[in-house]
Amino acid sequence: MEHRFIKNRDIVLFSFQAWESDIAFNFKDMAYELARHNRVLFVNRALDRNSILKNAFDNKPRQRRPPGKGYRHLQQIQEEFWLLNPRSVLESINWSPSQRLFDYFNRINNRRLAEEINRAIDLLSFSDIIFINDNDFFRGVYQKELVPCDRHIFYIRDYLTIQPFFKKYGPGLEKKMFEIADMVVANSSYLAEYAKKWNRNSYDIGQGCHLENFVVENLPQPRDLASIPKPIIGYCGAVTSMRLDSEVIEHIATSLPECSVVLVGPTDEYFDKKRFQNLKNIYLLGGKQPKEIPDYVYHFDICINPQLVNQLTIGNYPRKIDEYLAAGKPVVATMTDAMEMFGKYTFLCKNKEDYVQQIKTIFSNKDLLSDAEIMRRRNFALDHTWENSIGLLGDAFYQEEAITHAV
Template sequence: MPLIQNRDIVIIGLQQWYTAIGSNCKNIAQEFARHNRVLYINAPLDRRTILNGKGDPHVQYHLDTKEKKVPSIVPISHNLWNFYPSVVLESINWLPSTRLFSWFNKRNNRKFADSIREAVTAMNFKDIILFNDNDIFRGYYLKELLQPERYVYYSRDYLLGVPYWQKHGQLLEPRHIAKADVAVANSLYLAEMLQQHNPASYYVGQGCDLQLFDAQIKHSVPADVPVGKGPVIGYVGALKSLRLDINILLKIAKERPQWQLVLVGPEDEDFLRSALHQLPNVHFTGKKDISVLPAYVQSFDVCINPQVLNTVTVGNYPLKIDEYLAMGKPVVATATKTMELFKDYVYLAATADYYVPLIEKAIAENTDQLTAARIQFAGTHTWENSVKAIYQAILNTSGHSL
C-alpha cells in the first residue's frame, strides 16, 4: 500500500501540463494520482506571455477561462485534473531591486492564491498537500496564503545558474526552501544544497519511463549509423555547448580516428560551427523522433555523456544515463556528485583525458553479465520508487500528522 493515500494534492510548478515535452512533475502527478486526488495547476499567464503568445491556442484558452467561456478545470485521467488559472500576473523580473520585486511578487502571489483557492473549493479539496515544482517566485508566499497541511518544495534543476532566476532568486530561493515543511530533490547535489537551508531536506531519486528503452526488442541499425568501420561511440540528446563539452568530443574523435562518433540530436550554433564537422569519423544525424532513439542506442558499442561542468549542469540528474543502461550499454560519463549513484555501473571520467582510456576499457570489459546488471539497475529507477521516497519525506516532518 502507498505511504500516503486518499489525500488531496495540489501541484504548482514551472511547466504547463499542455507543454509537449514530458517533465518530472507531470510523471509525479500521475503517480500521486494512483492513490490520491490531484489538481495540477498550470502556471498563470503574465503580461509578457500574452503579448508574445498571440495565436497560441493554449494562451487563448487561458484567456477564455477569464471570460468564463470555457471550463478552467479539465479532467486528465482518473483522480487527476488540470487547472487553468484565469488571473493574469504582472511581468516583474526586470525590476532592479529584489525588495521592490518582492512587494510586487506578493501581489502576484495573492492573485494566484485566490485563483487556486477557487479551484480547490470547486473540487471540494480538503487539508491539501501543496507540492511546488521548483517555482521560486510564483510559489513564494503560497504556504502562508493557502495554509496547506504540508508544503513541499521540489528541486530538480539548479535554477540559480540561469541569469533569469539568479537575479532575485539568489536571495529568495534560500528563504523559500527554509520555510517549506519539507524539501526534496532528484539529485544528491541538489539535496545537499537544500540541506544547507532546511534540515527537513531529502534525496528522493529520479523516476524514469523506460518502456521505450527495452533491451529485449531488437532494432535494425539506422541507415545513418556507420557499420563495419570500427567501434561506434554514441550520444543521444540535444547538442548544446551549455551542457556538452565539445573539446571532449574532439579529443575522442582525433585520438581514435578508427572509432565512429555518432551524435544524435539537434545542434546549437556552437556545435554547428565546431570543428567536429570537419572530421570524417564524426556523424551528425540531426533531430530524431523519440520512437527511434532506442535503435540508435542499441547500435552503439559505448554510450557517452561528455557533460560540461558549470552551475547549470553540476546538479543535474541525466536521464539519458538510465536510458543507456536500460539498453544494457556500457557508458562513459563525466564524473559529478549525482553520477556517484551510478559508479558501479558507469565508467566515470574525472577529466577529458580519462575518456579515451575508459571507452577502451568499457569495450574490453563488456560481458553479458554486465549487460544484465545494467538493465536491472536502470529498472530500479521508477516513478513509483521516487514518489514513495517523497511520501516518506513528507511523513518524516514533525509538528503535524497525516
C-alpha cells in the first residue's frame, strides 16, 4: 500500500520517555523515520526533583545528570535532527492534595518546558510546526497554547491512567488532552477507538518493529538455556503480575511436564516471591539486554504470551508477537482486542485449558513447523515497519488537512 508521507515540515516531538533509556521505545523510532523527510526537534524528558534524588547514587553511564558544567542542551543527532535536553528541573507534583494545587504547579512545569522549546524553535528557525505529544498528558497538556504550531497531534500508545501513579489526576488530563488535540493517533485499534470518545479525529497508525535480528539463522544458544531440557515453551518480556497470568503458566507446566517453560525478563516482587517453587520445569532467567533476546527466541520451540486481560493490556500493541513471528516461531497467546489482527498467524486462547490444547496441536502437527509456515509467519511480521506506521500517520494527517480546508 502506498502512503502519503509528511515531508519538508518542521516537527517537534515531545517525548514521554528519556532519549538515553536502555529500553527501545516507539517515539525514538518514529523520530528517526520522520527525520528522513523533515526537520525534527526531539524534546527529551525533563528531569524532576524526585527523579534527581532517586538517581543521585546511580552510576549508570547512560543516566542523565542535572544541568551543570558541560551539559549538552541542544545536540545535533544527524542532519536536520536535533535533541533538546531541557535545563529546567520540574516540580514533582503528583503528591498534591487538591486538583487546584496540582494544576497550579503543572502549569508552571508546562511553561518552563515551553520556554525552552520556543527558544530552540527560534534558534533553528522552525515554522508552521507540527507538534506531536508522546502520551504525556501531565507535562504536555498546556503545550498547545504555549508553543505556536500549525497542528497539534496526541500520540497514545499505552493506557496509562490505569496505573497507580496516574490514577488521581491522569483521567481528567488525558480527557482534556484528547479534546484539545487537532488529531489523535494510536498504535492499536483499541486505543484509537478509546480516543474517539473525546476526539473523532482519532486514527490507528499501527506499530513498527526492528525485526532484522530475529530473522537470522543459527544464532548462538545462551549459556543459561544450555542445561534446560527441550522442548522449550518460552516468553520474553516483563514478568509482572499486572501483565502475566501466573495460573496459565502454572497450568502449562503441570499439564506438560515433559516441556520446559522459560520466562526471560525482569520480574516484579510477586514473581520474585512466587518463583513457582514446586514446579521444577519453570525457569525464570531474569532481564536481558535487547540485543540478546533474538538468541533466546531462536532456541524456543513455541513462544507464548500469557497475558492477563485487563485495562493495561487489552489494547496494547504486542510488539513481542511480531518478534516471535519474525523468528518463524509458532505463537500461542491470549485473545485480546489488539491480538485480533494476528489471528490468522497465531493460536489464540481464552483460558488456560486452551493454551495446553493449542500447544499439543502444534507439537502433533509437523506442518505447523514447516518451512512454508515459518515464511508465512515471518512475512506477515516483516510488514510491520516504522516506515509503514509513519506512512499511516501521513495518510491521517493529510486526510484531516483536506477536511479542514474544505470547511
